[in-house]
Amino acid sequence: MSNVFNFTFVPWFRSVAPYIHKHRHNTLVVGIAGEAIAAGKLQNLAQDLALIQSMGVEIVLVHGFRPQVNEQLRLKGHEARYSHGMRITDEVALDCAQEAAGQLRYEIEAAFSQGLPNTPMAGATVRVISGNFITARPVGLMDGVDFQHSGLVRKVDTEGIQRTLDMGAMVLLSPFGFSPTGEAFNLTMEDVATSVAVALQADKLMFLTEVPGIRVDEADPESGIDTELPLADARKMLAALPAPTQPTDTAFYLQHCIRACEGGVDRSHILPFSVDGALLLEIYTHDGIGTMVVDEKLESVREATMDDVSGIVALIEPFEKDGTLVKRDRTEIERDAGNYTIIEHDGVIFGCAALYPYPEARTGEMAALTVSPDTQSQGDGERLLKRIETRAKAQGLQSIFVLTTRTMHWFIKRGFVQVGADWLPEARKRKYNWDRKSQVLVKKLS
Numbered sequence: 001m002s003n004v005f006n007f008t009f010v011p012w013f014r015s016v017a018p019y020i021h022k023h024r025h026n027t028l029v030v031g032i033a034g035e036a037i038a039a040g041k042l043q044n045l046a047q048d049l050a051l052i053q054s055m056g057v058e059i060v061l062v063h064g065f066r067p068q069v070n071e072q073l074r075l076k077g078h079e080a081r082y083s084h085g086m087r088i089t090d091e092v093a094l095d096c097a098q099e100a101a102g103q104l105r106y107e108i109e110a111a112f113s114q115g116l117p118n119t120p121m122a123g124a125t126v127r128v129i130s131g132n133f134i135t136a137r138p139v140g141l142m143d144g145v146d147f148q149h150s151g152l153v154r155k156v157d158t159e160g161i162q163r164t165l166d167m168g169a170m171v172l173l174s175p176f177g178f179s180p181t182g183e184a185f186n187l188t189m190e191d192v193a194t195s196v197a198v199a200l201q202a203d204k205l206m207f208l209t210e211v212p213g214i215r216v217d218e219a220d221p222e223s224g225i226d227t228e229l230p231l232a233d234a235r236k237m238l239a240a241l242p243a244p245t246q247p248t249d250t251a252f253y254l255q256h257c258i259r260a261c262e263g264g265v266d267r268s269h270i271l272p273f274s275v276d277g278a279l280l281l282e283i284y285t286h287d288g289i290g291t292m293v294v295d296e297k298l299e300s301v302r303e304a305t306m307d308d309v310s311g312i313v314a315l316i317e318p319f320e321k322d323g324t325l326v327k328r329d330r331t332e333i334e335r336d337a338g339n340y341t342i343i344e345h346d347g348v349i350f351g352c353a354a355l356y357p358y359p360e361a362r363t364g365e366m367a368a369l370t371v372s373p374d375t376q377s378q379g380d381g382e383r384l385l386k387r388i389e390t391r392a393k394a395q396g397l398q399s400i401f402v403l404t405t406r407t408m409h410w411f412i413k414r415g416f417v418q419v420g421a422d423w424l425p426e427a428r429k430r431k432y433n434w435d436r437k438s439q440v441l442v443k444k445l446s
Contacts, residue, residue: 015374018348019284024056026203027165028283031193033247034064035210036273037104045208046111048279049170050126057283058165060196061128062173063108064189065100066247072096084142085244085252089149089186097186101174105130108172127169133157134192136177136185151177151185153192156199194256198263205260205268206279207253212272213291218250227287231261231295257293268293286345286374301387304340304352309333311349312340316370324406325368326433340368341387343380350375353384355391355400361425362398363442369402385414393445400445403438416441 135155139147197205217223244252257268271290343351
């Protein structure tokens, strides 16, 4: 195995390990648009879901079948009709939906029966269990439109689903439900997935869709994807958007993500099925892919506690080894834990900085400013600097200073000026390493 592979694999695996640990025993509801299956993505999706389940995640899979039903209708010379973003299901459309659901369930079960080819998991088939877990009710009349056999979720058999998950099986649901009298109703994948996620109080609801996510600027189709959307902002956005009529409308999946979060689901996601491995990227990497709606910001800047010492040590250790930072013993960090400010994202520390005050000189040293290579150039350094400045002002300090050998220009761009080592407070001057020849930079606090 090449040294290059070792160099890239080991840091990558270490960065993924916290997410593997975090999501073990979580419940994940995945809604897959029928367009994804029509586009030939089923095999890779099945492999990714099998891999995720092997790492201890409980999975409920809900498939859509919009294009498959439309194809069946086309073959029968029958027009597909929609209103309010839902299918109007007459007798012919209901027959087509039943045919499409049966075919798709067969294809999905076959895909999971193949395991992961050419890997140690080749024989590890995934047990997939379906059932009458959904009780439905008719949509009825809406604005004068009779939706006939289209329905909405009335009740979810959470006990039955959880018992199946506890057996180690994956639950597969089609967008169908039955009334207490046995009448069948055509449901939407989005309604089923959202209702199940809320009923189970799932940790995540993930939609694999034909859209890449929610754009930062919906008026600009070239703008980037907003990877993390607080629930309050999502509500405001939805209120300003027109009512959705098709899956590519911004509000179409967003409304279900909001409903899920309001119902107690921790996080809901809109992911593009066009990106291979989208589920893995969203669950096991820092930034993920697509848009996540969450009830609160996952990234926080806060003061460190003793529980954060291990994370701080792991963060700064590589920079100590290459000489960017001065070596600090763990006992020193434990003693000074209260001096540290950290940036935490989803329980993982990605940045830190410490403030050591010298009250007699009305100044303080900002030390150990570190940002993980995974998140550099995203403004974390500036956020840490601002928090350190705020802490220094609160202590009555008039300036802060840093000692650096490699990042002088970064600090100069942010208002620091270079001074001689003689400027340092007497207590700090006695500890100054003249052999290291660190540059001293000072910033006055307004």
